[in-house]
Every structure is written in C-alpha cells, then in structure tokens.
Amino acid sequence: MKVPALIAAGVALLLALLGSVFVVNEGHSAIVFRLGTVVREDVGPGLRFKWPLIETARTFDRRLKVLPAEPERYLTADKLDVSVDFFALGRIEDMRRFFQATGGNEDVAAERLAPIIRDSLRNEINSLKLLDVVKGDREAVVGKQLEAINRGASTLGVKILDIRIKRIDLPQDSNVLQSVYNQMRSQRLQVASQLRAEGFEQSQAVRATADRDKTVILAEAERDAQRLRGEGDAEAARLYGEAAAKDPSFFAFQRSLDSYRKAFADGQSVIVLDRDDPYLQYLKSDR
Numbered sequence: 001m002k003v004p005a006l007i008a009a010g011v012a013l014l015l016a017l018l019g020s021v022f023v024v025n026e027g028h029s030a031i032v033f034r035l036g037t038v039v040r041e042d043v044g045p046g047l048r049f050k051w052p053l054i055e056t057a058r059t060f061d062r063r064l065k066v067l068p069a070e071p072e073r074y075l076t077a078d079k080l081d082v083s084v085d086f087f088a089l090g091r092i093e094d095m096r097r098f099f100q101a102t103g104g105n106e107d108v109a110a111e112r113l114a115p116i117i118r119d120s121l122r123n124e125i126n127s128l129k130l131l132d133v134v135k136g137d138r139e140a141v142v143g144k145q146l147e148a149i150n151r152g153a154s155t156l157g158v159k160i161l162d163i164r165i166k167r168i169d170l171p172q173d174s175n176v177l178q179s180v181y182n183q184m185r186s187q188r189l190q191v192a193s194q195l196r197a198e199g200f201e202q203s204q205a206v207r208a209t210a211d212r213d214k215t216v217i218l219a220e221a222e223r224d225a226q227r228l229r230g231e232g233d234a235e236a237a238r239l240y241g242e243a244a245a246k247d248p249s250f251f252a253f254q255r256s257l258d259s260y261r262k263a264f265a266d267g268q269s270v271i272v273l274d275r276d277d278p279y280l281q282y283l284k285s286d287r
Contacts (some may be wrong), residue, residue, distance in 0.1 A: 019100055021048065028045060030058050031099060065090060082133055084169075098158060116152035146163065
C-alpha cells in the first residue's frame with residue numbers, strides 16, 4: 001500500500017509542479033489571475049511561476065499589429081466625396097485595461113477601434129478641400145488626429161502608433177473627377193500665365209538694359225572718333241604747315257597738282273577759265 005501511495009503522491013506533486021509554471025514567449029506579456037482577480041500584470045518573457053489550482057495565467061501578444069479597415073467615403077470642405085483606404089499600426093499598452101474592455105479578444109478591440117479612427121479622420125478631412133486631401137501630405141492629415149485617436153484607444157488599453165493611408169480614390173459615381181481635373185487645369189493655367197508674365201517682364205528689363213548700354217557705347221565710340229579725327233586733322237595741319245614752311249613754292253605746286261588730279265579725274269570734266277587765271281599757272285610753267 002505504501003508504494004501506490006508514493007506513486008500517487010509523486011504524480012500529484014508532478015501535476016502541481018506543472019501547474020505552477022508557465023512560459024511567456026518573446027514579444028508577449030501575461031496576466032496572472034487568482035480566483036478571477038488580476039494579481040499580476042505585464043509579466044515579461046521567460047519561465048514564470050504561479051500558485052497551482054488557484055492561479056491562472058493568460059498571455060497576450062504585445063508586438064505591433066496591423067488593424068485593417070474598410071475604405072470609407074468622406075465629404076471634404078468643398079462638399080465633394082472622396083474614398084480613403086487606410087490601416088492602423090497599434091499594440092497593447094495597458095494589459096489590465098485591455099482585458100477588462102475586450103475580454104482579451106483582439107477582434108473585439110479592432111471592431112471598437114475602427115469607428116474611433118474613422119471619426120477622427122472624418123473630422124480632419126471635412127476641414128480640407130479635395131485638392132489638399134488628394135495631393136497634400138498624408139502623414140500630416142493623420143498626424144493631427146493621432147492624439148485624439150489615442151485618447152479613445154486608451155480606454156481599450158491600446159496605443160495607435162501610426163495610421164497609413166494606402167490610397168485615396170475619387171468615386172466614379174459622381175462628378176468629382178471632372179471637378180478635380182477642372183480645378184487642376186485652372187491652377188496650371190494660372191501658374192503658366194504668371195510664369196509668362198514674369199518672363200515677359202524680365203525680357204523687357206533685359207532689352208531696356210541692352211538698349212541703354214548700346215546707346216552709351218555708341219555715344220562713347222562717336223565721342224572717341226570725333227576726338228581722334230580732331231587729333232588727326234590737327235596733326236595733318238601741323239605737318240602741312242611744316243612742309244609749307246620749308247618750301248612754299250613746292251607746296252603750292254603740289255597742292256595745285258592735287259587739285260588738277262581731282263578736277264580732271266574722270267577725263268570728261270570741262271572747266272572754262274580766263275587764260276590768265278592763277279589756277280592755270282602751273283599748266284603753263286612749273287615756276
């Protein structure tokens with residue numbers, strides 16, 4: 001009888017030992033309950049102990065989770081529809097509150113978070129015009145509402161770290177597309193007109209500067225030319241004067257020959273003069 005009793009005691013001890021340990025995996029945390037009441041929370045990874053029979057443990061994944069959501073249609077500030085497809089990145093922040101609010105069910109938490117995120121995004125998108133939503137900074141759109149979203153998520157023991165907008169679609173069942181195209185076309189035309197006006201203004205300024213520089217350069221060149229002509233004429237007069245002073249008769253003879261050459265250059269000129277005219281003196285004699 002002693003041997004079976006020992007065996008029974010050993011089995012009971014083994015069961016008690018097995019029931020007193022539990023393992024928490026990396027990236028997980030556990031809550032320990034004693035007769036249904038939370039006595040320990042945020043139990044980290046490793047081999048952990050609990051009282052057998054009266055205590056139970058439940059582990060939860062603390063890693064980042066993707067919380068998908070169905071695309072939602074929102075109304076922008078200019079009363080146009082836009083469809084936004086997004087997802088959230090979050091994790092369990094408060095183990096006790098998470099369990100109390102959702103019973104530890106992640107699907108329940110996702111269902112309760114979805115309207116909180118949708119309503120916050122609606123508040124932001126409703127304050128923006130369609131073009132700002134479509135071509136604006138998407139991180140800025142969700143970043144402004146992240147704090148408000150986390151205030152609601154904290155009641156579930158969850159923290160949303162980021163919200164990513166996957167795509168923004170313009171509904172095909174309305175005139176939104178044509179309206180967007182018209183607005184974008186109008187903006188591009190406005191920018192093009194402004195650039196043309198600025199270009200024309202700059203070209204006019206360049207032309208005016210070039211014309212002014214041209215006038216200044218021509219005036220300076222004419223001034224220099226007049227000065228050089230005057231200096232040349234003065235030098236020529238001086239040389240003629242010196243030559244005439246050295247041999248006046250030869251200078252007069254040379255000047256007369258030059259005059260004859262110019263007067264009869266074409267061979268057709270006829271000059272009627274008196275026979276004794278001084279102009280003809282060197283045609284009669286070289287003295």
